[in-house]
Amino acid sequence: MIAMVDCNSFYASCEQVFRPDLWGKPVVVLSNNDGCIIAANKEAKAMTHIAMFEPMFKIKDQLIKNKVTFFSSNYTLYGEMSQRVMNILETFSPSIEVYSIDEAFIDLTGIVHTPLKEYATRIKDTVVLHTGVPVGVGIASTKVLAKLANKISKKVEKFNYVCVIDTDEKRIKALKWAQTKDVWGLGKKHQARLKKIGVFTAYEFTQLPLAWVRKEMTVVGERLWRELRGESCIEFRNMPKSKKAIGTSKSFGKKLEDLPRIEEACAYYISEVAEVLRAQKSCATYIQVFVTTNRYSDTDKQYSNSCTITISVPTNNTFILTQQARKALQRIYKPGYRYKKVGVNLTGLIPQEYVQGNLFESPTLYDKRLMNVIDALNHKFGKATVGSALVGTRVAQWELVKKDRSKRYTTQWDELLELKNK
């Protein structure tokens, strides 16, 4: 059996752990640059009269009027709380698959000493007791069913965040409850396609002939069909798969016109992605850089472009990548525009031990030890303590806005939660 554990409104819950004055009250978390809402807790979601997906500047007054508390995203805090939750889950089974920042599959094979419902309840209670973050637990024989059980555990009140599908009777009941949109991995296009032929519930989907599903929805649909019928075909992955591409792009805090500052932002992003690249022991073959102006502005001249460079010997060396990215940026930068964003993508990732040199350059041309030292220093003394000088010292001038970010309670000694008493 497989358990799917999913934190309830994770980002908002992390904030609320340290703010008991907000317990039971509406809380939302904003995207990078405070552009729009990316997470809302149950209480905030219940305020259906607020268009939560509109840009922040349109709904800010409404949020304030309705006493909704909003936070800039604090990924340092969410990352650490996530790690704590996952560490706790690891005590329940030697085999867990961290699926995203706030959800994980747990392989329960061999857990025979405790009834599943009791085990699931224990998982739920332990996580919230230890971290303050509430979770829902769904257990079933396949991943897709476990995911569905998880959804039911949260949506149907009487389950109280624990749902076990361990008999065929319960499975069919769950399938009849679920709309096609409730099935994990069933996209909008397929939902519409199924609706056309009169299929609305997951149960009806599983009653379709396999040949039709395979023909119309490819092997992906077939896998869902089988999984929903209790036949496991999505493998369990203990090890996260290496990323095939790594990229980052963030809007600037304010529009930038001059090249030097955009270069600094670009170099900063390169140092971020290069670090991820080294952590997964890969090297990049191609580097893409793109710039764009603000599409939503009626008054600005519009321009966007991108440039991809092939690196002669794939690398994860920050300095070489920075150099190449700068070359690419200089090729696409045009003066006279107000740029909103620069982004970098590293693709063609290969394991670092398979890097091939060429006639003129050896794959070991650049010393790995320097990068090791840089990574170690930044790990010990904080992000971007040392790096390429091209990053400069004007980060504050282009860095994104995090006006309402909470403190980094768990990682910074001078940002601890402060308890005021009189």
Added chain:
Amino acid sequence: MEYLETGKIKNQAPKHKASVSKQTGFPSPATHYMEPSIDLNKELVVHKDATFYVRVSGDGWSEFSILDRDVLIIDKALSPKAGNLVLIVQQGIFKVIHFPVSNRGTSFTVWGSITYIIHCSL
């Protein structure tokens, strides 16, 4: 079983092993007596993933020997026994109390048990 190491909070490896002396002259008489040095993380933190540090502002809790600017180590995993110092939440506000023998008549949520009070005397 191995998990991705990225972003994982790792315990520091103890630096001291009972190793062969590197002195060239007389062997160190301490060779077989080396031990890892004291690690406060190990001594003061029982449940790493359930432990939080908070700072106190104000002298309102001096009756519990908790003074202004002290740092409290809070363990959320412990179930408090009568008399233990606990950080609680009552009507949305943090308070410190001795955990009562019976909590009839009072309603509060335990945020965590206070295991240590760190007071800087400099």
